[in-house]
Amino acid sequence: MASAAEQRYTLHGVAADLRDDGRARLDFRPLSLEVHLFPQASGSARAVAGAAEVLVGVTAELAAPPADAPDMGQVLLSIDCGPAASAARLPEYAAAADERLLWLEEALRALFSRESIPEALRTLCIARGTQCWVLRVHAQLLRLDGCPLDLISLAAAAALAATRVPRVSGGGADELGGGKRQRAAGGGKQDLDLDESLDESVPFDCSTLPLYVTLANIGGYAVADATAHERRAAGSTLSLALSPAGRVCALRGGGGFGLHLQLAGEMMQLASQLCAQLHADAKDAIAQALADAEGRRWPAGEGTAPGFLA
Amino acid sequence: MAAPGSLVVPGQCLGEAHELVAGDGAYLWGSHVRASVVGVFHVSREADGSSRASVAYSKHVTMVPSIGDQVTCRVTRITSRMATVDIICIGREVLSESCTGLIRREDVRNFELDKVEIYLSFRPGDIVLARVISLGDARAYLLTTADPSLGVVSATSAEGASMVPISWNEMECPVTQQREFRKVAKPPNGKQENGLA
Amino acid sequence: MAVRHSEVLSPEGFRVDGRRANEARRLRLRLGASPGADGSAYVELGNTKVLATVSGPHESIRKGAHDAAALHVELTTLPFASGVYRAHGRSDRASQELCAAVRKSFEAVVQLHLYARTQIDVAVCVMQTDGGVRSAVVNAVTLALVDAGVAMEDFLCACSVGAVGGVLLLDPNAQEDQAGSELSIAYLPRSERISAVQLESKLPASSLDEVMNVAIEGCKQMFDIMRGAVQIRTQELLHSRGMFNA
Numbered sequence: 001m002a003s004a005a006e007q008r009y010t011l012h013g014v015a016a017d018l019r020d021d022g023r024a025r026l027d028f029r030p031l032s033l034e035v036h037l038f039p040q041a042s043g044s045a046r047a048v049a050g051a052a053e054v055l056v057g058v059t060a061e062l063a064a065p066p067a068d069a070p071d072m073g074q075v076l077l078s079i080d081c082g083p084a085a086s087a088a089r090l091p092e093y094a095a096a097a098d099e100r101l102l103w104l105e106e107a108l109r110a111l112f113s114r115e116s117i118p119e120a121l122r123t124l125c126i127a128r129g130t131q132c133w134v135l136r137v138h139a140q141l142l143r144l145d146g147c148p149l150d151l152i153s154l155a156a157a158a159a160l161a162a163t164r165v166p167r168v169s170g171g172g173a174d175e176l177g178g179g180k181r182q183r184a185a186g187g188g189k190q191d192l193d194l195d196e197s198l199d200e201s202v203p204f205d206c207s208t209l210p211l212y213v214t215l216a217n218i219g220g221y222a223v224a225d226a227t228a229h230e231r232r233a234a235g236s237t238l239s240l241a242l243s244p245a246g247r248v249c250a251l252r253g254g255g256g257f258g259l260h261l262q263l264a265g266e267m268m269q270l271a272s273q274l275c276a277q278l279h280a281d282a283k284d285a286i287a288q289a290l291a292d293a294e295g296r297r298w299p300a301g302e303g304t305a306p307g308f309l310a
Numbered sequence: 311m312a313a314p315g316s317l318v319v320p321g322q323c324l325g326e327a328h329e330l331v332a333g334d335g336a337y338l339w340g341s342h343v344r345a346s347v348v349g350v351f352h353v354s355r356e357a358d359g360s361s362r363a364s365v366a367y368s369k370h371v372t373m374v375p376s377i378g379d380q381v382t383c384r385v386t387r388i389t390s391r392m393a394t395v396d397i398i399c400i401g402r403e404v405l406s407e408s409c410t411g412l413i414r415r416e417d418v419r420n421f422e423l424d425k426v427e428i429y430l431s432f433r434p435g436d437i438v439l440a441r442v443i444s445l446g447d448a449r450a451y452l453l454t455t456a457d458p459s460l461g462v463v464s465a466t467s468a469e470g471a472s473m474v475p476i477s478w479n480e481m482e483c484p485v486t487q488q489r490e491f492r493k494v495a496k497p498p499n500g501k502q503e504n505g506l507a
Numbered sequence: 508m509a510v511r512h513s514e515v516l517s518p519e520g521f522r523v524d525g526r527r528a529n530e531a532r533r534l535r536l537r538l539g540a541s542p543g544a545d546g547s548a549y550v551e552l553g554n555t556k557v558l559a560t561v562s563g564p565h566e567s568i569r570k571g572a573h574d575a576a577a578l579h580v581e582l583t584t585l586p587f588a589s590g591v592y593r594a595h596g597r598s599d600r601a602s603q604e605l606c607a608a609v610r611k612s613f614e615a616v617v618q619l620h621l622y623a624r625t626q627i628d629v630a631v632c633v634m635q636t637d638g639g640v641r642s643a644v645v646n647a648v649t650l651a652l653v654d655a656g657v658a659m660e661d662f663l664c665a666c667s668v669g670a671v672g673g674v675l676l677l678d679p680n681a682q683e684d685q686a687g688s689e690l691s692i693a694y695l696p697r698s699e700r701i702s703a704v705q706l707e708s709k710l711p712a713s714s715l716d717e718v719m720n721v722a723i724e725g726c727k728q729m730f731d732i733m734r735g736a737v738q739i740r741t742q743e744l745l746h747s748r749g750m751f752n753a
Contacts, residue, residue, distance in 0.1 A: 038634060039554070040587075040589065040637065055634070057585060057588075057634075059592040078586065080583065083541075083559070083631055083632035138585060140585055142632070308540045309536075320660065321697035339660070346618055346658035346659055348656075348741050349656075374564055374624070406565075
């Protein structure tokens with residue numbers, strides 16, 4: 001609930017390039033990223049930016065690839081709001097209350113489609129036409145504070161970077177000894193050798209994964225990484241999914257009284273300028289998180305407690 | 311037994327039932343008084359000589375209106391028989407989520423009850439000081455403004471300006487000098503206090 | 508994967524993860540893990556990780572008995588909790604049953620009559636499961652309620668005991684769970700009362716006493732850790748506000 005006076009305060013601040021928390025218009029909130037919090041999942045990550053928190057877990061399963069892309073695996077996304085199931089807490093995304101989660105899922109699905117990360121999906125293929133890995137990415141929005149698209153795409157990128165898919169080699173019908181034998185889950189009549197030792201696992205390549213940038217229109221100025229409070233004062237928003245190469249993969253916009261065409265053009269220019277910095281920062285953060293996770297494993301014992309215990 | 315001033319946890323024994331009376335944050339179980347929240351254990355002497363055990367928690371605990379509390383509310387709807395309000399503060403504590411309250415026609419003031427007109431006492435958007443008389447039904451608490459110190463404290467006129475109280479039933483708009491009827495709360499005497507209370 | 512008795516306990520008396528038969532897993536917890544909620548707690552019992560948040564007491568929107576608060580519990584298990592993708596973590600029968608059991612246990616412990624006409628919402632998110640989920644959930648909800656300042660008669664501590672081929676194992680993990688029967692109890696340590704008992708599969712009646720005693724011992728261990736953590740955290744909170752000088 002924001003009163004008219006509070007909204008005016010936000011508007012004046014943005015016009016003077018000084019937001020409520022002291023950031024400039026195009027500054028992002030400091031991000032805290034942790035990976036490998038849940039060893040039982042294939043990959044996991046937790047991203048905290050300001051008061052927003054997202055948890056992502058990845059599980060890998062075997063399946064048959066779709067007929068129109070026999071040499072590619074799949075990445076499937078699901079989103080939930082938790083622990084309390086009130087998706088009504090999600091702000092207006094030009095969707096009715098019970099459809100907001102679906103709206104988010106649709107928006108993020110574009111990031112993991114065949115058009116945006118074809119090379120990475122090809123590494124998930126095991127046997128052309130018969131077996132491939134399907135990575136199920138689940139994002140749990142623990143706390144919301146504006147721009148869920150940005151944070152979820154970042155956390156999903158981190159979780160996928162931390163995901164290690166076991167190397168699979170096709171075996172004969174009666175091979176004894178050498179490698180663990182496991183029945184492939186969900187299809188596949190071929191017996192496969194799943195090598196579960198970590199040295200032979202294949203990391204998922206996230207270098208081409210696009211990330212979302214959401215720009216909010218507050219009083220005619222474009223503001224990046226708006227908090228929930230600022231979004232309430234904002235008229236409309238524009239979210240762009242940008243790949244590291246600078247290509248736009250998906251676009252979502254609207255809200256308020258709509259977006260003026262000229263402003264929309266300016267926002268898109270700004271977003272592509274921010275893109276290079278955003279991807280570089282994300283890459284650093286993910287590398288740092290992976291290094292921290294490694295540091296936690298050796299030496300065995302404590303050190304800084306990870307995740308929620310920190 | 312816990313020493314006064316120490317930190318206690320729920321279930322911890324504070325003292326014997328014949329020495330202590332259970333206050334806020336404590337309860338009676340068998341022959342002992344135990345804590346029910348985590349916090350600092352205090353013992354206070356009551357007027358009748360008994361010792362009252364209470365446990366004070368540091369965090370802001372969500373408050374719920376109880377009978378006799380003075381509350382600050384905002385009028386949301388009026389009909390000929392009652393005014394529906396949103397309770398926003400209890401005493402000096404601001405509620406994180408508002409509750410619903412009801413001021414019936416007969417509880418607006420304490421004289422000439424049959425001549426009360428809700429439209430001449432409250433309007434939607436007014437800020438009102440009231441007192442809880444009953445927990446009411448499932449929908450709303452029952453409130454009363456039948457006291458000179460209770461009633462409308464802040465109202466905006468038709469032009470949008472904040473009105474100035476003139477008498478117990480009139481407020482004046484400073485811009486147009488037009489008077490409107492409200493059941494006005496008597497401003498406190500002496501030192502001017504900041505805020506609504 | 509079936510685990511046989513000889514694999515459960517080695518000849519030297521060590522379990523698969525190096526514990527003794529009467530050792531519970533390490534309970535690590537953090538109060539106030541979710542700053543936006545009125546009360547919250549994150550509990551790790553070995554590999555089982557649970558987050559509980561409490562919202563309320565706030566005005567109840569449903570019409571019901573309004574001389575006492577209504578306690579509302581919801582539980583969601585994340586799809587990646589067990590390592591194998593499982594959707595519908597909120598609406599399946601096991602979650603519903605656990606919700607109802609947790610609600611009933613806490614309705615008896617929380618002093619609901621103090622918060623008439625309100626509703627207390629408890630939301631639990633199970634992030635990873637490795638046996639002992641019921642115990643972790645109950646412990647997390649207790650801590651979240653204490654963190655929120657909701658008045659309770661006592662702590663509610665929970666622990667489970669597995670019986671595999673005549674050997675009693677305290678706090679079995681998922682592997683040990685599948686090998687034998689499991690009894691989980693919720694216990695009020697100060698009043699020394701048992702609030703809830705649940706037994707899966709068969710157990711010889713003669714060993715019931717012994718199993719309950721082992722379980723109560725486990726609950727007492729949990730209580731010590733929980734009480735210690737609550738005291739430390741509250742001391743820090745009160746100290747930072749100048750309300751308490753230790």
